[in-house]
Amino acid sequence: MTDTLTSPLLDTTTTVRLRPRYEGSNICTWIGFKHVNYLVEEAVLEHFRQAGSPARAxxxxxxxxxxxxSLDTRILHALHMDDExxxxxxxxxxxxxxxxxxxxxLTVERDGEVLKAVVSxxxxxxxxxxxxGPGDPAPAALSPYVTTDISRPAPSPVPLVGPLAVNRGTSGGDPVLAQLTAGRNAFAWRWRIPYPYCxxxxxxxxxxxxxxMEEVVDLFLAERGISIRTLLTDRNWIPVVPHSTISLIGEALMEEDLYTVFTVDNVFKDFTYTARMxxxxxxxxxxVLTATGVITHGYAVIExxxxxxxxxxxxxxxxxLHGRN
Structure with missing residues (x-):
């Protein structure tokens, strides 16, 4: 592994050809935002490999x-099943x-034209x-980026409630969830972090x-009476995501209970809405805040x-969306 004062991680550009996973094609052949971000993640990991600093080593x-x-991803053109x-x-x-x-x-070819599909x-x-046990010293060029824990500032102010005045409740009536959503256009749920998410x-x-983020949107829409299946059945509408961000703020550990709050922030001209997780x-x-993110949603009709x-x-x-139903 390279151990110089410069690193290909910092001074080279890499390319790789990737296909989205079949799992991510949930509606017709379009790929959802989560699997688009998986492609972004895989591209970064391949950059580490090509730079001689693979994650495993x-x-x-x-x-x-x-x-x-941190991920800040804009989807400019939809990716489809079997796209390269x-x-x-x-x-x-x-x-x-x-x-x-x-x-x-991420670029993709459409009818002989190369389109910029995703920027992240x-x-x-x-x-x-x-x-x-301790490892070998970090490569010199990478040592400025080593941290003993993930503890980062939130990218924007997050309304935090103070110390909890009540004990944790059950999944059916959790007072922590009630405290997190009180007076807000929000939905929240409590969930035990499983091994496969770590x-x-x-x-x-x-x-x-x-x-x-994908799960809490699904639960929020169902709780508001416009579940994804409901709008597919009634209107042939599907949610689309042009922009999403997620920033880790702290560390959440396996088998801890994660409290996720989904708050509608803005509805723009009856066409898109943004919500914070x-x-x-x-x-x-x-x-303790461990992550925050924002997702932008619109709707499309399947033609x-x-x-x-x-x-x-x-x-x-x-x-x-406004919580009036």
């Missing part, structure tokens, strides 16, 4: 965990940064994990939070098995 040799701690996208990864790391920063661009800004921390033995990883764990009687087009919100959807 960093962990096994240096006790360094490659942790994606070209992912380009370039460093955006500045001299003062304490995390590695990258820009990932990614930040990566190298989290030291010596629970099984990596490096103990911590919830970025892909787990992507799955959490905030994730907490309870430690020592206090809520046939190949095509869809955007539609505006009707009164039923608007009432649900």
């Amino acid at each position: 960093l962990f096994e040799d240096h006790a360094l965990c490659v942790d994606l701690v 996208a070209t992912a380009t990864v370039s460093s955006a790391t500045k001299p003062e940064d304490v995390e590695l920063a990258f820009v990932v661009t 800004k990614v930040r990566v921390a190298l989290r030291l994990d010596e629970r099984d 990596h490096f033995t103990q911590r919830m990883q970025m892909s787990g939070y992507l799955r959490q 905030d994730c907490f764990v309870v430690r020592d009687g206090e809520l 046939n098995r190949r095509d869809w087009s955007l539609v505006g919100f009707d009164d039923r959807v608007l009432a649900a």
Whole structure:
């Protein structure tokens, strides 16, 4: 592994050809935002491999965990099943940064034309994990990006409630959930972090939070009476996501209870809405923020098995989004 004062991670651009997983094609042949972000993650991991610093070697040799701690992804053109996208990864790391920063661009060919389909800004921390003994010193060029834990500032203010005045309740009537949603246009749920959502033995990883964001949207829409199946049956509408962000703020551990709050922030011209996801764990009687993110949604009507087009919100959807139903 390279151990110089410069690293190909910082001064080279890499490309890789990737296909979305079959699992991500849930409606017709379109690929959902979660699996688009999986492609972004895989492109970054391949950049590490091509730079001579693969995630496996960093962990096994240096006790360094490659942790994606921030994703900011815009989808400009939909990806489809069987698409082969070209992912380009370039460093955006500045001299003062304490995390590695990258820009990932996915292009895809449509009718002989190469289209920019996805642009994502990614930040990566190298989290030291010596629970099984110390590793070799980090490569010199990577040492500025090593951290002993993931503890990052929130990208925007997050309304936190104070120390909990009540004990944790059950999944059917949890007072913590009631406290988190009181007076807000929000939905919340409590969920035990399972083993498959974690990596490096103990911590919830970025892909787990992507799955959490997808799940909480589904639950929110169902709770408001406009579940995905309902609008598919009634209108042939599907939700579409042009933009999503997730930032890790702290560490959530395997088998902790994760409290996820989904709050509608804005509805724009009856066409799109943005909502924030905030994730907490309870430690020592206090809520600890572990991740926050924002997702933008619109709706599209399925015209046939190949095509869809955007539609505006009707009164039923608007009432649900504003919590008036």
